[in-house]
Amino acid sequence: MTEHRMTAAVDTSLVATAAAALSVLCASTAFAGVLADGRWVFPALLTTAAVVAIGVLGRRVRWPASATATAQLAGVLVMLTVQFTESAVLGLLPGPAAVRELGRLLTGAAEVVRTGVPPVPAEPPLQALVCLGLGVVVVVVDLIVVGLRSPAVSGLLLLCVFAIPASLADAMLPWWTFVAGGAGFALVLATGGQHRRWRSREDRAQVTRALFGPATASVVGTAGVIALLTGAVFTGVGTEGRLPGSVPEQFGGTEGIGLQPFTSLRGQLDRGQEVELFRVRGLREPTYLRALTLRRFNPERGWELEGLTQGVEANAELPLPEGTDIAEGDAQRVEVEPVGYRDPWLPVFGVPRFLSGMGVNWRYDPAAGIVFTQTNQESRPYVEQLVLPKPTPEQLREAHGPLRVAPEYLDTTGIPPQVADLARRLTADSPTAFDKAVALNRYFTDPSNGFRYDLRTAPGGGGDALTEFLFRGKRGFCEQYASSMAALLRTVGIPSRVAIGFTAGYRDGDERVITTEDAHAWVEAYFPGWGWQTFDPTPLGDGRTALPQYLDDELSPAQLPAPVPGQDEPSTPSTAGPTPGHERPDEDTTGAAPVDPRETEQGDPWPVVLGVLVVALVVLAVPGVVREVRRRQRLRAVAGGAAGAAGLAWREVLDEFRDRGARPAPTDTARQVATRLLEHHGLDESGAKAMRKLVTAVEREWYAPPGTEPEGSLPEVLHGVLDSLRRAAPLDLRSRLFPRSVLSSFR
Template sequence: MTERRMVAAIDTSLVATAAAAFSVLCASTSFAGVLADSRWVFPALLVVVVVAALGVLGRRLHWPLYATASTQVAGVLVVLSSQFAEHAVLGLLPGPAAISELGELLSGAADVVRTGVPPVPAEPALQALVCLGLGLVAIVVDLVVVGLRSPAVSGLLLLCVFAIPASLSDTMLPWWTFVAGGVGFAVLLASGGQHRRWRRHEDREQVTRALFGPTSTAVAGTAGVIALLTGVVFTGVGTEGRLPGSVPEQFGGTDGIGLQPFTSLRGQLNRDKEVELFRVRGLKEPTYLRALTLRKFDPERGWELEGLTQGVEANAQLPLPEGTDIGEGDAQRVEIQPIGYRDPWLPVFGVPRFLSGMGVNWRYDPASGIVFTQTNQESRPYVQQLVVPKPTPEQLRDARGPMRVAPEYLDTTGIPPQVTDLAQRLTADAGTEFDKAVALNRYFTDPSNGFRYDLQTAPAGGGDALSEFLFRGKRGFCEQYASSMAALLRAVGIPSRVAIGFTAGYRQGDERVITTEDAHAWVEAYFPGWGWQTFDPTPLSDGRSALPQYLNSELHPAQQPSSAPDPAQPSTPPTDGSTPGGGPQDDQGARPAPVDPRETEQSNPWPIAIGVLVLALALLAAPAVVREVRRRQRVRAISGGAAGSAGLAWQEVLDEFRDRGAQPAATDTARQVATKLLEHHALDESGAKAMRALVVAVEREWYSANGRSDESLPETLRTVLDSLRRASPLDLRSRAFPRSVLQLLRPQP
């Protein structure tokens, strides 16, 4: 007589839930291509696991789909509050204050997504945005795969997860992310493709064969190849680090282009590592490299580009900037080689007079001093002939004449009255426009006024950002300094604009190297005849400042000549931790380097330690939880008189013995196994009797053509287990790490 093989049953809904969570996590690897570090991984893993766990709970309690989904949404909010909100109720629950914090974080993250240049640091704002998105995707995928049993449909959602970082990156995402996504989707299909034939509890061997068999392996391999090819296509139609619509293909008229360059600038300053952008040959002395200028001040959104015209062809002799009559200065020829830079703005030094080598379709706008392109193209090495104006303080004091610039450069709309009052008080003793500009510049650089350079601005106090920085926070980086001084200049009638670009970097041999550490913002003020002149209220203390002589001699009259590095003396690359700016002076007059906010954030190990501890505890508890869930499933099925109840009862008895170290031989019959177990564990009389009854029920179910379910089977099983627990109680280790879960189960005779 042949023996019937026993196979362990498994809940197919658990398989589908795990596959859904696994596929979302595989798709989330695509964010590795746009986020510069891995701080987002643990919160993302946590939110997906919480969604899966709440889905299992809802289905165990037979909740309707909407109740389960609502609970999962609440779970996502709890994870976000516990991870990113300082004012969560009990440090965990999303109260009104926590919701407000999360809203501000997500708003900031939206700006970074719109204008940041990947890869960007995974700051808390971006972590929150990624976790929220993955949480919502995980909820919908769980609903579609497990609730509606339509796993193939979820592929569209997973594709959207890939499409977002693919559209943000100007290079191909890591190849392994596409392979991971394809494998995750293949496992998802394998776990759900047979649901219409699978029962709620299916035997383990069949499930394993469906998940990891030849068919699934072939599907996974094919999906990986297709996903890899799809990734190449997505990258090929990317948008150079911005979402579609952020930078339209055409510039024209007087409309703004919606660019928020300060967000991109902050991304440059906050990078985890220094990235080389340009190599420059022929620059005689340090001078700021200007990429674009901003003329519109919005009290809520800050400074924006506006009024960019079609300009003139850049590959030709260039006119003097608008409103400039004096073309005197130091004429230079500079060779610029872009290395890690790609943008529609071509940076230039001083007053450009001729450009060549950068390719076609580049335009120069004399009004804004910007060189730009309307087509998607790589930046090539280019040559610039320029003039560096060198007016004296006396010449700028004597500058007189009409303001031949657009009236928008004098627009004071949105500047609060208290800011205007401050500007007038600071310039009350200044006799000329130049002296007013110097007085305003000195207000920020004088340590006695309490301003401090920092890559993190002071916490908002509820007022407008300009007043908050000037009167209360007094802490920020070049964005706040340049923005504030430009507003103060306009408040006293001096045309001004904010310039975005780079300092001159450091000397390396006969070249100057400009990196992401040199990203900077400064101010340009207009003087009749001389045009736009540079002012810089940000206290740079790392040797990279490029203050013009007329400003340096006024701010530091005791330092003659200019404090700028002598071009004959080779400068050295910045030391680790240096930043393009300085902080307040200490008592000895030295400005300490500002503290990198990433170092400050990483100096507190407790959030990460607690998270790792919670994850470790969850992993440690997993075997016992799996064992208990399996036991309850079997008992429920046996009590309900399900088909194969005797086999399930026998499997539960075998697992109890395995937990105690017994391992029945594969060749033994059920009677032989029972005899050995009774002898080894010395069950009492009631237990031995129940064991023999269970063997009879099992043999009747396996070998009898008309095997019927035994109504006394639940009581028989309970008696066997009670007797076993009295005769051989499990120790703590065996309860925490049951051998029946940890060892690989094989079919038993």
């Protein structure tokens, strides 16, 4: 009978170890939402298995918890070296060359995280980063669940594993990842819930009932529901380097995208680092790169995309924009390579006539001038054949005829009367539509009118945003300038829309580089025959504006100086008078080749490694810090004679005994607890005497009538008990780092 019971017993530490590792792997399924393939799974499994094996070995040979954790971290480094480097010593050990190789891999992974748009291919740099992160998490969770027997605390780390891909994804993570994460955490809770009753070896049937019984099933179901609800609410936030929003669900002209384009645009300009988005070859002169246009003005939410149709196939010869008859201009062929950009809107220069290379399922709407897709696909280099119209001011002044565009481009609904009055006053002396548009553009760029470019708008005064900006604030982002001028144009009878895209960037050899710093909004006004023409009211002071010649000729040279004849365009943008948030590389005055900005952004790999290690050390240090803070607060209160000082001293003594493994019964009196503790730890005579005095002081405080004088020598009594206890039973390193009195509060 005894032999049968032994064969049916299992090692409960192995059960907890397996549950801890499985919980981390379940949480790691969240990376399926940001990694495009599963090549990271097998390396992550191998790394996890190595950590588990070292943990089991360390506990079998009775290593201290700190030594076991250190060996596990070393195992993570060895597994990274074996799987991702070719310079390992003896094919296994991480020598200096292997460490440098790992550093380069992690640097590449950090760059992908900074600039990539999920889901991204699970290339070796990302595999190494995932294995490093999961390996460290498995070490800490293993220590908490098995070494400290506090499985509930591990939920904080498992939540962090979910938080990283959730913050990078631009959509909700797959639903099954939340269910898997909840199931893994429930399994860990089930192993820990029995620790106060389980022995080192326990009956297999009892373990099975604890792990897979009704209670665990209920926790799994509840955790899954909560995780799904939480994910639906909080995982719509992304960090991808792209311009405007998402594909509308319907392209029938009834659905708008609200402020999403402007929200994304502001996010680009507010980034801490400049991210390269496009490289362009063949563009002979600076001009704007248009991603989409907005035609509906909503007084509460701003400009919205409306009326986008199915258009025509983009991989073919494209028709002229709606309402455009004149196709004169500079014909060009440009090659655009998306680097850190992916979006359902394909940016184009000028009037596109033919597009190729971007893949299938792209459409072109001639009315809106937008190239878009309704499918999720990777960005590819594409070629655009285009025409840059170059009408003269005289030709635009003479542009007459029917306005062959949708009447919505003249809709003034929601524009306040005082805004319309301002537009009429500003254009009172302008005889033609072109002169009116120039007058309105000049109103914003003339410094004497008080407008100033700023990434933050002026504080509101309670009115609508348009009126506040035009009449009081006069400080804002390109959103405010483009929105305001487009509204003013409509009130004087000129069809207008807001365009979203990029300025022309800067030259790098024979290419132009467009980055997140070039994200911009401007205005397009319609002229019969010539179609939509560019105006830009934003008073940029960093040389990024690329005005068409007809507008540059009409605006004051003092505001927008024309290039000096015969002077080449600088290879990097001018830095004279930079606007905050738009600093550019300095112009090379030595004649040397310009430095690729990407070379100046190469990061040191060690911050990534050190950051992971620092987080792990902080998590490990928390219990000890909490215990020390409690101790100091109690000692200070006892020394100061605070109310309830004897009770505080008693709680401090109980916590010291709990840190040494004692568990006083809740029903025991203070004298019974003191007697058992004295016998168990063998305090010397001075310690026993101090303990009896402390118990007397506690009983007097708890049971004596109100007004009884407290024990005057209480601080000395408390120190006598603590000093004797430390002499009789000094704490080991594990108990000091992870005090049981603190960890028990998480159970």
